[in-house]
Structure formats: structure tokens, C-alpha cells
Amino acid sequence: MKHNLKAKLKKAVYGVYTYSSSLINTDDDPILSHNVYNGHTCETNITSTRMPFPIRDRRREKKMTDLLKKMEPGFQNAILIITPYLRVVLTAQLLLKTSKPSRVTYTIKGIRGSDDFTTGEKDFSTDHMIPIVGLFEDTKNTVIIHIEAENGEISNKKIRIKMPEVLQSYFDIRIKKNFEKPEIANEKDRFFMVSGGYRGATCIFDSHANTRGLLVRRPQYYGIFNLEKGHFLHSEHFYKRTTFSAPLSVIIQETDWMGRTHKTFFHEIGYHHYAAPLPDGNFVTLSNSFYDTCVENKVIKIDRNTGETLDSFSMNDAFDDTYKTRNDWCHINSIVPMDDPDELLLCMRNIHSICKINLKEKKLIWIMTNPKMFENTAQKDLVLTPEGDFDPWFFQQHSAEIIRDYPNADPDRLYITFYDNHDSARRPVDWYDKGGTAYGLIVSVDEKSRTFRLEKRFPTSYAITRSNTVYDSERGRYFTMDARLAEQTEELAADMREWDFETGELMREYTFNQDFFAIRPFEYDYEELARPLKKEKKYVLGDLFGATPCKRPDGLEKAAPLPQRPDTDMVRLYSDVVCVWGSDQELSEIIAVSDKESYHVDFNTVSENLRLTQPIKYLKEYGFYHLMPLKGIPEGHYDIYVVIKDKLYNTGCYVTLHDVKKCT
Structure with a gap:
């Protein structure tokens, strides 16, 4: 490949031929004339056309593959492409051919307090397309490329990768580490993923509040939904359908943290709040029953190969009419598969309840809430009995998750963590005490005796909506992600608090000047990011x-x-x-x-x-x-x-x- 002057100058400064993503641009590729959709081709004078992202990204990948095939061996011929797939910044792709089978890894040298980050190939080959992730913003990153031959010899090459400031430039977001106990200051770095919110964004940050990856296309307010192997579902923010409440996104992209879109899913009603992968490779998510004027009340199962809705269950069919006093009368905000994949744990904000259902049987199995909530309803016998004193109760809670590695767990109990927003504005009840404090709660359920009890309570900042909790068994920590504070300032709209799980002592706190939907621990899956995009019969699925x-x-x-x-x-x-x-x-x-x-x-x-x-x-x-x-x-x-x-x-x-x- 003949390199232009700009690339040669960058090689002299940065140690590698460096190009922008325009090197593999697909904007001039035919969009509809060579791509048949649903039995017809199309001519148009619409100047703004969008090639489906899965097709665009496969073409970009093929252009890089073709470049690699033509390259001469040797690091002196390596090519670096910045932000190759456009959607995720602080990424790059290194194209390298070696004369002998080799294994290539890399280390991003830590700055601003962060640790070095090393990842890369496990297998030996001569052709290498290396996804580089976890770069720092607003700096010239020092990256050491390690080339290991089969005989164990290792050669190291230093390159520099310049990255601009992105988080504040794109979204005016500032993440700050506000507080940290001295005894944990030297703990090994970890990554977190924050997503969603009215003005928030989706990005990766580390323990030192350094941004390490950013999805530049803002998703719907609920953020992205994690699948397995680092894939996630990204609901398009600007392609929606009007409903009886907030409009819902009807296009959702299966994407990874290089920015590659694997599939596009259409849905006639739309998606909201949450999605989760199933063992059979499909996923469950939340939608609206819609045609009966109700919203945010339906569970659907989507075939990941066709986009078809395989199963669904409207909560209108599970409950009587007692609380159907508003369009979003139950307002499901999370869904988690249980050991039996037909059984799902649902968090329902507007009836102050966490419920277990069987999707296949269309059956409500139990309800966890204050028994007073359903004492005059047809569902009163499905309410679990509290063990001991549960005071105060939880209200308008979010993000119920199952803890599968609870310390000293009773094998006959199910451990659930969730965020108690402790507000009753959407469903006033007589036993509501007062606001001002939210809580991270852990509750255990004995399904055989149909009882539940409070295990732990962590008082935290008062976030009246959204938010989530995370239990970290490895470090013995508990996190409250306070996503939208009731009282905000220009610099403080949300926070994230890290607690010692045993003592309840606050160990670390981060602040955010914009709200979010949820924060979760994160790890890059290098092997999946390096795997070529799979060829599919169709890339745009569903209707x-x-x-x-x-x-x-x-x-x-x-x-x-x-x-x-x-x-x-x-x-x-x-x-x-x-x-x-x-x-x-x-x-x-x-x-x-x-x-x-x-x-x-x-x-x-x-x-x-x-x-x-x-x-x-x-x-x-x-x-x-x-x-x-x-x-x-x-x-x-x-x-x-x-x-x-x-x-x-x-x-x-x-x-x-x-x-x-x-x-x-």
C-alpha cells in the first residue's frame, strides 16, 4: 500500500502509519440499488439515506481484511485505523502481518492514576486484525505492542495513539471521583459502564473516573441492554412510535464495544427499560400491550435469528382491574431470567411490587410487596408473607436483580437486590412514610414457604426514579447507583456510591453532572471483539x-x-x-x-x-x-x-x- 504524506508524518511521530476511519469509508457504496429489501429495489431523490448498520460494518471490515491481505510482513508496514466503526470512540484497529505465526497483545500505559491495561490474542497466526479498546481520552496514549513468536521470543514496539476529549465534547458529561478511603486507593482498577438518562450517555469509565470508551449515538433514555460476550442492544433514540405515553423506540441494534453492529431488529410496538439474554440464544424484553391503551406492561420474547416475537405476556391478563387507573399502571422497569428460563423476575414500579411470572404458561407465580397492597384484590393469595419487621417498606423500586453468589447463602432461598426509590408520587398508599432517603435493599425469598425477609439495607442519596444496585462478591462491596437525584445542582445530578458490604461503611463515591439510567461493572471481551462479523441470511430482522x-x-x-x-x-x-x-x-x-x-x-x-x-x-x-x-x-x-x-x-x-x- 502506498501511504500518503499525512500517514507518513504520523508514522514518524507515533510509530505507525495512522489513518482516520475514512480509509475504509463506505459512504459512496450503493445503498439500495445493490441491496434488495423485501422483494424490491428502490430509486429515490431522498438525499439522506442510511445503509443498515450491519451491512455497513461488514463492508468496513471487508475493506480492512482486503488491506491486510495486500500488506507486506513486518511491523514497519503496520497500519492503525482510528475509530474504525464510527459508533464507539477511544477505539482503533491495528492491521499487522508477521512473517511467522505470532501472537499479538498490547498494553495501554496507565495515566491519571489508572493502571496499565493489557489484552490481546491467545492464538498464533500471521495475519492480525487487533481491536484496540480502553484508550484514554484527551491524550497521546502510549501503547506497547507485544509480538510473541511460537518459540517464546517477544519483540515490543511502542506506538502513540492520539485521542481527543470526547465525553464532555459530545455530551457535556463530567464524571468525578468525589471521595475515596485511603486504604482502597491502590486497589486494582476496574471498569464500569454507565448508560441512559435524559441527558446522559453510554460510556466506559475506570476506577479513577477516566473515560475509556464512548458510544457516540445516544440511545433511548433507558440506555443499552447488555447481552452476553460484550454484545448489547442499543435502542435508537430518534426512530420511534407514538404511544399512549412516552414514544417507544422501534429499532434496536445488536452492537459491540468496537462499534460493530451485528443485527438490526424492528418491532411494531417498540421496546423499553430492559432486555436480557436467554440460554437458548434469544432474549426477553419489555414492550406495551398498546391496543388496550396500556403501556410498559408487557413481556416479550424475541427470536434473535428472525426478530419474530416468540411469546408474550401482558400484565393486564395477570392482575384484576384494581390498579389499572393510568396508562402505565404497573410500569415494569426490569426483567431477569431465573434458573428456569420460562420464569422471569419483574420489577413493577407503579404497584410497589416485585413479581415472578412464567412466560410460557402466562402465569403470575408470586408477588413481593406489602400485603396491604393486594388484600382487597383477586391476587391476595399470591402475595408472599414477610418474615419479621419490614420497616420501612419499599416504594417505586427499580432494577430487581438476582444475587447468585451471596455470602453464606441458604440454598433454599432466592437473594434479590434492588433499588428502593422510596417515593409514592405515582401510586400513593397509606403506609408510605416519607421521602428524603433511598435505599439499596437485599431481600431473600423462601419460595417453598412463600415468605421473604430483609437481609440488608443501605441508605443512600435520594434518587426518586431509575437507579440500580450491584453486589461485588470478589471485593465484598455493594454499589448504589443513584441515577437521578431529587435535588440537583449544575455539577451534581447523580452519584454512584461504593459500600463495604459487611460494615456498611462508604468506601468510594463518584459524582455526575448529568443523570443516567444504570451503571454496571464491565469487562472487555477481547476474543469476541476480534472475531470476524458473522455472515447472516438477513441483517435487518423483525417487522x-x-x-x-x-x-x-x-x-x-x-x-x-x-x-x-x-x-x-x-x-x-x-x-x-x-x-x-x-x-x-x-x-x-x-x-x-x-x-x-x-x-x-x-x-x-x-x-x-x-x-x-x-x-x-x-x-x-x-x-x-x-x-x-x-x-x-x-x-x-x-x-x-x-x-x-x-x-x-x-x-x-x-x-x-x-x-x-x-x-x-
């Missing part, structure tokens, strides 16, 4: 709500041009989905009009007798892309119109669909 035939709108020739917004693509094409930017509830319809027929998506009509009405005024401030899939629309030329506040607008955009069978 959105479909367009349906409609009457040709009146007054097409008088339709006003769609108003534009600065710095916003008002119309996009994502895969084979037309996306139009608009405010929640105000943009009510997208219409595709041809000479012969018309198709539309009506976002405010749920069924023939049910219109979507939304009393929450602040939701009108939500701007996002409303979606009209082209799947199912016959071939032809279609002009795109929208209805906003009952007025028809012409977007000026068109799509021309061709039956793929006639194109071959």
Missing part, C-alpha cells in the same frame, strides 16, 4: 407496523412544502423505511401517493374505534423520526406527503419501487 391502502388525499396540488429545520434531515430512507421528522402527536400521518393508489401509516389511529389521545402536553416537545415501511407496497412511483396538525404537506420526496424479479 414494523405496515403501511395500508388509503383514499387518495384531497388537495394534493395545494399541499404546502414541508417546513424545514436547521441541521435536521426532515426525510430519510433507512433500509426500506421512509422516515419523516416530526413532533409526537403533531405528525399524524405519512402518505405515499401514486397515480393508481395510495398507502399510508396513521400514527394516531390504533383501531377502528380507538384513537390515540395523549393528555401529556410535554410529549409534544419530543421530536423523532416517524416511520413508514415500504414493505408490502406494490411497485410504482410514489410521492411522499405528511399530515401535521391536520394540514397536508408535500415533502418533495419520492420513491420508485421495482419488483426485484423484473430487475434480474
